[in-house]
Every structure is written in C-alpha cells, then in structure tokens.
Amino acid sequence: MHATSTLDTVPPPVTETPAKRTLLIVDDEEGPRQSLRVVFKDQYNLLIANDGTRAIELAKQNRIDVAITDIRMVGMSGVELLEHLKAVDPGIEVIMLTAYETVDTLRLALRLGACDYLNKPFDIATMRKAVSNAMERRSLGEEIRNNGQALQELQKELHNQRMEEEITRTRGEIYASIIHDINGPLTVISGFIQLMNQRIGNSGRIEGDDLDFVKDRLRTITRQVTNCIEISRRYLSFLRQDADEHPPVGVNHILADLRELVRVHPSIKENEFVIEPLAEDAVVRINGTDLIQILLNLAVNGFQCSPEKHSVKITGCRLPQPLELDGIVDGREERLINREGFKNIAPLLSLTVTDTGPGIPAEILPRIFDPYFTTKSANQGTGLGLNVVQRLTREAKAALHVRTRPGQGTTFTLYLPGN
Numbered sequence: 001m002h003a004t005s006t007l008d009t010v011p012p013p014v015t016e017t018p019a020k021r022t023l024l025i026v027d028d029e030e031g032p033r034q035s036l037r038v039v040f041k042d043q044y045n046l047l048i049a050n051d052g053t054r055a056i057e058l059a060k061q062n063r064i065d066v067a068i069t070d071i072r073m074v075g076m077s078g079v080e081l082l083e084h085l086k087a088v089d090p091g092i093e094v095i096m097l098t099a100y101e102t103v104d105t106l107r108l109a110l111r112l113g114a115c116d117y118l119n120k121p122f123d124i125a126t127m128r129k130a131v132s133n134a135m136e137r138r139s140l141g142e143e144i145r146n147n148g149q150a151l152q153e154l155q156k157e158l159h160n161q162r163m164e165e166e167i168t169r170t171r172g173e174i175y176a177s178i179i180h181d182i183n184g185p186l187t188v189i190s191g192f193i194q195l196m197n198q199r200i201g202n203s204g205r206i207e208g209d210d211l212d213f214v215k216d217r218l219r220t221i222t223r224q225v226t227n228c229i230e231i232s233r234r235y236l237s238f239l240r241q242d243a244d245e246h247p248p249v250g251v252n253h254i255l256a257d258l259r260e261l262v263r264v265h266p267s268i269k270e271n272e273f274v275i276e277p278l279a280e281d282a283v284v285r286i287n288g289t290d291l292i293q294i295l296l297n298l299a300v301n302g303f304q305c306s307p308e309k310h311s312v313k314i315t316g317c318r319l320p321q322p323l324e325l326d327g328i329v330d331g332r333e334e335r336l337i338n339r340e341g342f343k344n345i346a347p348l349l350s351l352t353v354t355d356t357g358p359g360i361p362a363e364i365l366p367r368i369f370d371p372y373f374t375t376k377s378a379n380q381g382t383g384l385g386l387n388v389v390q391r392l393t394r395e396a397k398a399a400l401h402v403r404t405r406p407g408q409g410t411t412f413t414l415y416l417p418g419n
C-alpha cells in the first residue's frame with residue numbers, strides 16, 4: 001500500500017529488548033533524515049517518515065517515545081503534525097527542527113506541547129542531548145501516569161473495601177438493634193402470658209373479674225405484638241433503603257402510645273413516671289415508631305440508672321427559634337449528637353427525658369453512644385439502646401443533647417425539625 005511512498009523505515013528488530021525505545025524521524029528532505037538515522041540507529045528503534053501523513057500512520061501503528069519533526073514541510077506542517085501526534089498519544093515527546101521560523105510559530109509549537117526545538121543545521125551533540133532529555137521526560141511522564149493510575153486503582157479498591165466493611169458493620173448493628181428493640185416487647189408479652197396462666201390456671205371457664213383481667217392483658221399483649229411488627233417493618237425498610245420521607249406525625253399521639261408501652265415495661269418498678277403532653281399538639285417529620293423507640297430507650301435507661309426509687313419525666317416544648325449550636329460544647333457534663341446533620345430550622349420541637357438518678361460519670365460520657373458500651377451486667381444490658389437512639393436521631397436529621405450532673409440526674413433532649 002505504501003510502496004509508492006519515498007519512505008525510509010527501519011523496522012524495530014524482532015528480538016526487541018524492552019529497554020530499547022522508539023524514535024520517529026520526520027523530514028521531507030533526504031539529507032537530515034539520513035544523518036539523524038545514522039546518529040540514532042544503534043541507540044533506538046527508528047521509524048522514519050518523509051511527510052506528516054505517514055508519520056501519523058506510524059504513530060497509530062507503533063508506540064513512539066520521541067519524535068523529531070521538521071517544522072517546514074510540504075503538505076502538513078510540523079506544527080500540524082505535532083497536534084496530530086499528541087492526539088494519538090499525549091505522552092509522545094516532540095522535538096521541532098526549525099530553519100527560519102518566526103518566534104510566533106515556535107511559541108505555538110511549545111504551547112501545543114513540543115518539548116524542544118533545534119535550529120537546522122543541528123550539531124550532533126546538541127541533538128543527542130535533546131533526544132536523550134526527551135526520552136527521559138517520556139519515561140518520567142509514563143511513570144507519573146502509571147503511578148497515578150495505580151494510585152487511583154488503589155483508592156478505588158480501598159473505597160470498595162471500606163464500603164463493604166461499612167455495609168457488613170451496619171447490617172450487624174441493625175440485626176443486633178432489632179434484637180434489642182424487640183426484646184422489650186417480648187419480655188412484656190411473656191410476663192403477661194405468665195400472669196394470665198397464674199390467674200386462670202386450669203379453670204374450664206373464664207368469667208367475671210378473671211375475664212376482665214384476661215381481656216386487659218390481651219389488649220396489652222396485642223399492642224406489644226403490633227410494636228414488634230412495626231419494629232421489624234422499620235428495620236426491613238431501612239435495610240432495603242426505602243425513601244425516608246416521613247409523613248408528619250402528631251406528637252401527643254406518640255406520647256400516649258409511649259405511655260402505654262412504658263406503663264407495662266418491667267424496668268419501671270416502683271419508680272415514678274410522668275409524661276406531660278404538649279399544651280398544643282404539634283407535628284414532626286419522623287417515623288412515628290422511630291420516635292417511640294428513641295423515647296422508650298431513653299426512658300428505660302432512666303428507670304435502670306439506679307436501684308433507688310427515683311423518677312423519670314418526659315415533656316415536650318415547641319421552639320420558635322433555631323438552636324444556638326455554638327453555645328453547646330461537648331464536655332464533662334454535656335454532649336450534642338448529630339451537630340453536623342441536624343436540620344436546625346425553626347420551629348423545632350424539643351422532647352426531654354429527665355431522670356433524678358445518679359448522673360453519668362464524665363469518664364464514660366463520651367462512650368455511652370458506642371455500640372455495645374454498657375455498665376450493666378451481661379443479662380441486664382447489651383449497650384445498644386443509645387446506639388439505636390443515635391442512629392434514629394441522625395436519620396431524622398434531629399439532634400440529641402445530653403446534660404448530666406453527678407448526683408442530680410440526667411436530661412436527654414431530642415430536637416426535631418418541625419416541617
């Protein structure tokens with residue numbers, strides 16, 4: 001196909017050593033082509049073209065490290081060729097040979113990525129130096145590109161690995177949380193079934209007070225079973241990553257539900273429990289079961305914080321202003337959860353759970369939200385209650401503030417965005 005072309009190529013030797021690099025020589029004059037060939041034939045694989053079109057073909061078929069091209073050639077100019085070569089492989093280093101070009105042409109060539117230019121006629125030492133510098137630049141550029149690529153691949157791999165770890169960890173935490181959240185209702189259910197068994201024993205008929213007793217306990221059991229189903233639904237939708245837009249829920253309705261759940265909870269014992277509904281009901285954007293779970297976990301902690309008789313109180317309040325976050329500094333007696341993700345837009349709704357227990361020691365305050373952190377005995381606490389609270393708070397774009405004073409008790413305040 002190229003038999004008619006006045007082309008001079010020295011094909012690379014078949015047993016090419018990997019270290020031998022390829023030099024492309026492009027000139028439409030025989031003289032310079034031949035002298036460059038003589039100078040470099042032992043050192044590099046040479047490809048020689050007498051015009052731009054052939055040079056581009058060669059560049060497409062071979063991996064070229066450095067090209068020397070005359071600027072002034074019949075047909076395609078050296079500057080045009082430079083652009084084409086860079087388009088084929090941006091890493092090719094190109095040395096321009098000039099005779100009487102204007103400064104503007106040289107500037108253009110350099111701007112297009114030429115690495116050097118030499119005047120014709122060139123002296124051999126300068127030419128050798130220029131080519132060897134260009135070869136070095138090519139190697140360096142390649143190394144940088146390879147390293148960059150390797151780095152990118154490494155980063156991608158690390159990212160994937162982290163994602164996978166995160167997913168496994170989150171799933172593990174979710175499964176543990178399901179067990180934590182369902183354990184409360186199950187304890188109530190099993191306790192009530194035991195009570196009914198004791199009361200009615202083997203009696204053939206149930207009537208009068210016994211019947212009322214059974215009906216009342218069955219109502220509670222039904223509520224707790226519904227709660228279990230809601231909990232599993234909530235976690236399933238979390239695992240499925242369903243859209244998390246929640247319809248607004250009425251807070252007083254939630255507080256009434258919560259009262260029913262806490263009333264029968266085994267941890268309440270002799271302790272006092274007060275819920276003060278909002279004077280004027282308000283709506284918040286959070287999954288209703290999530291809000292109940294947050295308040296329930298906080299209330300249960302309130303009851304469990306001391307064996308001495310004490311009280312737990314839940315109150316709500318509408319805040320017309322956003323929270324002054326700068327005034328809250330994590331320290332020995334207070335902490336704020338989800339400062340960054342908090343949608344601090346008024347009106348906010350605050351819900352506080354206060355106990356009159358012993359307070360939380362400053363040394364453990366930074367750890368109470370960690371999964372599996374507990375100061376309770378193995379059969380009393382899993383250390384997941386507050387971790388669940390923290391996760392649900394983040395999901396609701398809410399914030400949770402804890403203030404504690406040794407000997408005086410602890411107050412958890414949940415700040416929920418209203419609309």
Ligand SMILES: Nc1ncnc2c1ncn2[C@@H]1O[C@H](COP(=O)(O)OP(=O)(O)OP(=O)(O)O)[C@@H](O)[C@H]1O
Nearest residue numbers: 301302305368374375376381382383384385386410
């Ligand atoms: N109101 C509180 N007063 C004193 N300490 C508390 C209070 N709430 C939490 N803590 C401390 O924080 C720890 C972690 O609480 P968290 O609810 O996460 O786990 P837990 O109550 O120990 O176990 P679980 O809730 O899984 O049954 C508790 O063990 C306790 O030391």
Ligand SMILES: [Mg+2]
Nearest residue numbers: 297301385386
């Ligand atoms: Mg707890």
